Amino acid sequence: MQHKAIFTIDVEDWFHAGVMQPYLKRQNGSPMHRLTDNLKWLSDFLAKHEGKATFFALSSLTPVVLRQLASLAAQGHEIASHGHTHTNLNQLSSAALQAELLQSRSILEQATAAPVIGFRAPNFSITDQALELLQETGYAYDSSLNNVRLHKGYGRLQQHALHPKPYLIREGLWEMPLSTYPLASWNLPVAGGAFLRHLPFALFQQAALKLASQGYYHFYLHPWEVDLAHPRVPGMRLLDQMRHYRNISKVPQRLDVLAQKLVFGSISEELSRQKVNQRPG
Numbered sequence: 001m002q003h004k005a006i007f008t009i010d011v012e013d014w015f016h017a018g019v020m021q022p023y024l025k026r027q028n029g030s031p032m033h034r035l036t037d038n039l040k041w042l043s044d045f046l047a048k049h050e051g052k053a054t055f056f057a058l059s060s061l062t063p064v065v066l067r068q069l070a071s072l073a074a075q076g077h078e079i080a081s082h083g084h085t086h087t088n089l090n091q092l093s094s095a096a097l098q099a100e101l102l103q104s105r106s107i108l109e110q111a112t113a114a115p116v117i118g119f120r121a122p123n124f125s126i127t128d129q130a131l132e133l134l135q136e137t138g139y140a141y142d143s144s145l146n147n148v149r150l151h152k153g154y155g156r157l158q159q160h161a162l163h164p165k166p167y168l169i170r171e172g173l174w175e176m177p178l179s180t181y182p183l184a185s186w187n188l189p190v191a192g193g194a195f196l197r198h199l200p201f202a203l204f205q206q207a208a209l210k211l212a213s214q215g216y217y218h219f220y221l222h223p224w225e226v227d228l229a230h231p232r233v234p235g236m237r238l239l240d241q242m243r244h245y246r247n248i249s250k251v252p253q254r255l256d257v258l259a260q261k262l263v264f265g266s267i268s269e270e271l272s273r274q275k276v277n278q279r280p281g
């Protein structure tokens, strides 16, 4: 039996990655856009496997990408917000964050003619204060909690699940956390992204399937992680190069293996199931 898994994508180009920022400042000219091709690849991949996904998109992307998002929404995928400027939330004032939340939802809803109810903070930089603003600005869920202790830049919440499953933060606002797998005293980061490329795949796959069989597995990646041909930036430190480029060539095949064993769906579908289960009687 194939178990369900949530599939989410942070819709941004390769040059939005945090690790690239110090190097790109030294470059002349604007970086090459690759997102359109990468989104097309992901859209075809999901169609091939009859899966659905949630696309957390920056609202500052090009009109071409916004039109692609509209097409994805029309195909039954969910479009949600990844903010407008890709600034970590602890670097935004309350007023600036509130403006981004309203602006990104408005742009994405206009572009796709579909409701935007979810948010993912850039670099998982969620805070308790941001959750309050999310609810005030009309969002129904956050999906920014990635409880990986070895990554100190990721946000923490007062109320969080040690072993991630969806939970109601307060009436009207859900948290849909990224998956981790308990191993000895570690929370193994098995939600994807860089860890799909860096962890031994046999271990990654085993943990993903086990979590899915227990009722909740949440996977994510960036479009550039399926793009072997995106630009190499000169002068990058070896560690940063490895972090960004290592094992990209293996991602398509690893995704195929996961897609053959799991049924991918969006967060909004999972949220509907959670709400039904929560109903009394």
Ligand SMILES: [Zn+2]
Pocket: 010, 012, 016, 082, 086, 121, 122, 123
């Ligand atoms: Zn991002």
